[in-house]
Amino acid sequence: MASAFHERAEAAAALVAALREMEERGRNIVTTLVAEAPFVELRHYPEDDVIDHKSHAQYYLHAHRGGRESAHIHCFMRATGIPDGVHPLGSSADDADSRTMTHVLAVSLDGNGRPAGLFTTNRWVTGDEWHAAETLVSLLPGMTWRGAKGPRPVNRALTALFVLYRQAIVALLRRRDRKIAAWASRHPGENAFEDREIEVLSTAQLNLERTLADLRERLDD
Helix, strand or coil, rough: CCHHHHHHHHHHHHHHHHHHHHHHHHHHHHHHHHCCCCCCCCCCCCEEEEEEECCCCCEEECCCCCCCCEEEEEEEEEEEHHHCCCCCCCCCCCCCCCHHHEEEEEECCCCCCCEEEEEECHHHHHCCCEECCHHHHHHHCCCCCCCCCCCCCHHHHHHHHHHHHHHHHHHHHHHHHHHHHHHHHHHHCCCCCCCCCCEEEEEECCCHHHHHHHHHHHHHC
C-alpha cells in the first residue's frame, strides 16, 4: 500500500509539473495539441494521433460535446499491445484500420484545458475493438507515452493521470461493462455495441486540487 501511495504522489507531482510547464508558456493541454492549426470540431489533434510504439498506447484530442468541456482526449491501446490469445468481444464492421486498437477511456478537459473528468464510450463511438473491463485493467500499466513524438508535457500529463487515478479508472471500466451487460439482458438478440442510444457508458469527475490536498495530508501524517 505504501509503494502504491508513493507512486500516486510521484504521478501527482509529474502531472502538476507538466501542467505548470504549459501554463507558464501561456498554453494548456488543448492549445498545446492544437498548436497553430485552426480549431475545428471533430478534427483529430494532432492529425495522425500520438502513438508510443514501445508501450502501444495512442491518443488524440478533439471536441464536439460543448458545455463546460473545451475538448477531450480519447486514449487507446493498440492491438500490438494486447497479449496473444486475448480476443475482442466486438469489432467495427466499417473500418478495418480502426480494428487495430481498443478504446480505454476519454479524458474530459475543462475551460482551462485541465483534466476535469473521465468517461467511457460504447464501441460504435470510436469504431474500434471492444475488450472486457478486466482485460483493459490489466493493460493500464501500459498506458504511457514516454517515448511518443507528441508534445512532451502532454505526454507526461496523460501518463501521470493514468497512475494518479488508477483506482477511479478501474471502477469506471467495470461500471462500463455492467451497463452494457444490463442493456443486453433487457434486449436479447440485439447488439448493444451498435445501439446509438447508448453513447457514454460511465463517467467520473476529477478534482485535481482535492486530490493534491488529500495526498499532501497523507504525506504530512
